[in-house]
Amino acid sequence: MNLRTTLRTATRQDHERVDQLGGGFDLAKPADYGAFLLGHAAVLPPLEAALDAAPPQDLPPGWPERRRAKALLADLAELGLTAPPPSPIAVPATSAARVGALYVLEGSRLGGILLRRRLAQAQPGAPSAYLAHGDGQPLWRTFLEWLDSRALDPAETHAAIDGARGVFAAFEAGFRHAATRPA
Ligand code: HEM
Secondary structure (H helix, E strand, C coil): CCHHHHHHHHCHHHHHHHHHHHHCCCCCCHHHHHHHHHHHHCCHHHHHHHHHCCCHHHCCCCHHHHCCHHHHHHHHHHCCCCCCCCCCCCCCCCHHHHHHHHHHHHHHHHHHHHHHHHHHHHCCCCCCHHHHCCCCCCHHHHHHHHHHCCCCCHHHHHHHHHHHHHHHHHHHHHHHHHHCCCC
């Protein structure tokens, strides 16, 4: 089984939880869309900043162009919102944990493509720089090539799964917190 399939299988339920929570925001309502973005903003900017400090060999090709914090904060500003305090997150401290964290960050683009289409229908003209980031670029394919080139032993694979699950848990906390915001 390759590393992507191992990570996907090990985090299926984590993904189902964030998918459900993220899907709970009604993208037709500006306040809900704002809350959805705030849920992301509690995790993505601090996590990208932490990964920025990693040794270059621990980052996928084109890392600087993959970063989405600027696009996310620009969308929030257009909605009159500012980034919330960061969610509690275990910053990935090893190369293997970073592999797992990056898998979740880069994989979340796939749902973004679907959500962007929903947003365009539900709220034409809503700021969508974040969900549209990387459109037309083969970022997921080149990420998977990089992921497949990682040779992790069983202990490292375990650390990568933990790294991935830590990031999913932070997004879950971010969505749960954002969902408590008054409409
Ligand atoms: C409403 C919210 C979400 C929806 C509708 C959604 C939907 C999707 C879809 C359609 C895929 C592609 C599945 C496939 O190719 O088989 C996907 C993959 C993925 N999503 Fe989500 N997603 C959501 C939220 C998230 C969030 C918040 C994260 C992480 C922060 C995330 C992480 C991932 C990952 C890592 C994959 C790649 C799985 C793989 O194929 O290896 N998703 N998502």
